[in-house]
Amino acid sequence: MTRKRRSSGRATLDQVAELASTSPITVSRYFNRPQHVSEATRQRIAAAVAELGYVPNLAAGGLASAQARVIGLVLPSISAPIYVDTIQAFSDRVSRYGYQLLLASSEFSLEKEEEVVRAFLGWAPAALVVTGCQHTPGTEQMLARASVPVVEVWDYRPDRPYPQVGFAHDEVSRLAAAFLHERGYRRIAYAQTPIAGDLWAALRYEEFAACLLRDYGLATRLIEPGAVHPIAAGRLAIEEIMRSGDIDALFCANDNVASGAVLAAQRLGLRIPQQCAVLGFGDFPIAEALFPSLSSVRPPARDIGEVAADRVLEELGTLNPDASTKALACTLAPREST
Amino acid sequence: MTRKRRSSGRATLDQVAELASTSPITVSRYFNRPQHVSEATRQRIAAAVAELGYVPNLAAGGLASAQARVIGLVLPSISAPIYVDTIQAFSDRVSRYGYQLLLASSEFSLEKEEEVVRAFLGWAPAALVVTGCQHTPGTEQMLARASVPVVEVWDYRPDRPYPQVGFAHDEVSRLAAAFLHERGYRRIAYAQTPIAGDLWAALRYEEFAACLLRDYGLATRLIEPGAVHPIAAGRLAIEEIMRSGDIDALFCANDNVASGAVLAAQRLGLRIPQQCAVLGFGDFPIAEALFPSLSSVRPPARDIGEVAADRVLEELGTLNPDASTKALACTLAPREST
DNA sequence: AGGAAAAATGGTAGCGCTAGCATTATTCAT
DNA sequence: ATGAATAATGCTAGCGCTACCATTTTTCCT
Numbered sequence: 001m002t003r004k005r006r007s008s009g010r011a012t013l014d015q016v017a018e019l020a021s022t023s024p025i026t027v028s029r030y031f032n033r034p035q036h037v038s039e040a041t042r043q044r045i046a047a048a049v050a051e052l053g054y055v056p057n058l059a060a061g062g063l064a065s066a067q068a069r070v071i072g073l074v075l076p077s078i079s080a081p082i083y084v085d086t087i088q089a090f091s092d093r094v095s096r097y098g099y100q101l102l103l104a105s106s107e108f109s110l111e112k113e114e115e116v117v118r119a120f121l122g123w124a125p126a127a128l129v130v131t132g133c134q135h136t137p138g139t140e141q142m143l144a145r146a147s148v149p150v151v152e153v154w155d156y157r158p159d160r161p162y163p164q165v166g167f168a169h170d171e172v173s174r175l176a177a178a179f180l181h182e183r184g185y186r187r188i189a190y191a192q193t194p195i196a197g198d199l200w201a202a203l204r205y206e207e208f209a210a211c212l213l214r215d216y217g218l219a220t221r222l223i224e225p226g227a228v229h230p231i232a233a234g235r236l237a238i239e240e241i242m243r244s245g246d247i248d249a250l251f252c253a254n255d256n257v258a259s260g261a262v263l264a265a266q267r268l269g270l271r272i273p274q275q276c277a278v279l280g281f282g283d284f285p286i287a288e289a290l291f292p293s294l295s296s297v298r299p300p301a302r303d304i305g306e307v308a309a310d311r312v313l314e315e316l317g318t319l320n321p322d323a324s325t326k327a328l329a330c331t332l333a334p335r336e337s338t
Numbered sequence: 339m340t341r342k343r344r345s346s347g348r349a350t351l352d353q354v355a356e357l358a359s360t361s362p363i364t365v366s367r368y369f370n371r372p373q374h375v376s377e378a379t380r381q382r383i384a385a386a387v388a389e390l391g392y393v394p395n396l397a398a399g400g401l402a403s404a405q406a407r408v409i410g411l412v413l414p415s416i417s418a419p420i421y422v423d424t425i426q427a428f429s430d431r432v433s434r435y436g437y438q439l440l441l442a443s444s445e446f447s448l449e450k451e452e453e454v455v456r457a458f459l460g461w462a463p464a465a466l467v468v469t470g471c472q473h474t475p476g477t478e479q480m481l482a483r484a485s486v487p488v489v490e491v492w493d494y495r496p497d498r499p500y501p502q503v504g505f506a507h508d509e510v511s512r513l514a515a516a517f518l519h520e521r522g523y524r525r526i527a528y529a530q531t532p533i534a535g536d537l538w539a540a541l542r543y544e545e546f547a548a549c550l551l552r553d554y555g556l557a558t559r560l561i562e563p564g565a566v567h568p569i570a571a572g573r574l575a576i577e578e579i580m581r582s583g584d585i586d587a588l589f590c591a592n593d594n595v596a597s598g599a600v601l602a603a604q605r606l607g608l609r610i611p612q613q614c615a616v617l618g619f620g621d622f623p624i625a626e627a628l629f630p631s632l633s634s635v636r637p638p639a640r641d642i643g644e645v646a647a648d649r650v651l652e653e654l655g656t657l658n659p660d661a662s663t664k665a666l667a668c669t670l671a672p673r674e675s676t
Numbered sequence: 677a678g679g680a681a682a683a684a685t686g687g688t689a690g691c692g693c694t695a696g697c698a699t700t701a702t703t704c705a706t
Numbered sequence: 707a708t709g710a711a712t713a714a715t716g717c718t719a720g721c722g723c724t725a726c727c728a729t730t731t732t733t734c735c736t
Contacts, residue, residue: 026715037715055459056692063721079416081417103416104439232627256623350723379685
């Protein structure tokens, strides 16, 4: 008889069971429902596990039980400060219930998102969390066919088949417009860059311009310096404002752009907020430290992570439904720059 | 006959095979070695896959082949700017060879690292990359017993059983000390915070102080404002320097601390670099934009990711060995703040 | 045309684990 | 002591896939 198949070389449940003089199924229970195993057996198993350095093979377990205790989270970026709180809050919460987090970034590309979703589904996750409501047809099809709960975060639109955990991005624009108008600014510009780091910057601009025009009768200037680093984009925006001289407030796609603007203004001698106010989006840690400190719209990043985790756990039956599916709210943190 | 077992509800290889009038094994080959399948069969399978929305179950595949095409990467933080380049470079490189990245942060805690390593090993990854040379005994045992290649990154010490991809942190200190001395600074302080975001800040301080004393006969002041946000720590360091008035250069544990220092100095009226020079570590994107712009020691973050990926791929036999295991080098980016 | 090599395909068994019962040991009320 | 409840444990049969070999079909050479 030839020895078929190479084994992985790692200790298996069977080996642990043998060493602990019990059956594999009891060892399995030891890991999954310890309270169903007697104290004496538990100790023997614990000793065997330690001696063999046994680590359960989660792939095998997931295969056997048709449910891996893993939840996939896809965000546009895992490094952008704006998403870090969401990741942290989500991860904390699901790991408390024994779920592991599979994290990937779509790098602001819908194609890359499709790739990542496919890879995730390959692991048969218990649930999937994706960013926003916009996906490729392929992604949509996979999500629809995957028989796992799906939650969409960082946006809020009522016409979707999945639970939404986020805020309405046009609401942000109205908040910013009202705030700047109330402070007396009338010649307002919006600065963004294609790699600003969020998918909704252009959408926010549209509603910002529409709102200023509709509610306050003001035109808006769009400053878009092209594909450069956000911080450089902020600098270029300030340079343009100094050239044209007809702008008294700048709303930026995010705090990186806004930081670049504040720092460049300082370097170039434009007084903020006297000559031009700057309002950011994201409320990154740097906002408070800048000189002058940066006013910013703060998205509910942490709440998104928490609520999304709760929603997922509800769908999985781990948590009782709360059923309060509302849009979350952004707040405005006024500081010295406006 | 009772129907045992719930199936996952997803399409399986068998279903695809049936629809494509071929055998499961051929469909398996279609995904893993397409060149071994004839063009005609390939097209039939592709159609069946599309129709069923089939996504291969990677857990089952990994189990059957005893090698999941997944590589685990454990870093102290996935949000700290300093690690972002490493993640990016590593991910790019391994994904090009068909490996997926399993990413986790140990949050600067060795206990958390042990937890994460255990979870990763549960997925039977093809390889594991961990940060630094310091681990709990439990982690060490798991790494030693796991029959997968292990690589350690972001540090360089010759006395370890695993390949190292990183730089010598004491070298950074010598570089910084030489640079500041050469520029004529003699009353030098070092600022750090326990949550500064890297495991080696204290080690760098020790060598920094030792080197200044040994090579230049200078004493070093340590400023450690306690567990506050790095940016706030920078501000507190500047406040202390203004109080005492006997410091002319500040080396910071990282660029967040240094940014806080530069911004606070500006706010409080301390001229940089005339009254006090500031040198950072990490060369974060903000360094260049600050006013005055921040001099910083740039670690080879991207190189670490690339070389670690190469080392891993070599161990897996995917790449031919290069065998040049040397420490990588940090460079110094001098700007206005020194 | 005949034979050998190469390409394409398929059957069988099993990777390591757990669901669904079935069975045995223990506890408790009567 | 007896039966009924409960706790603890074990057996069998797969989860969906691929390694290993065997077989069939095609291609190529003389």
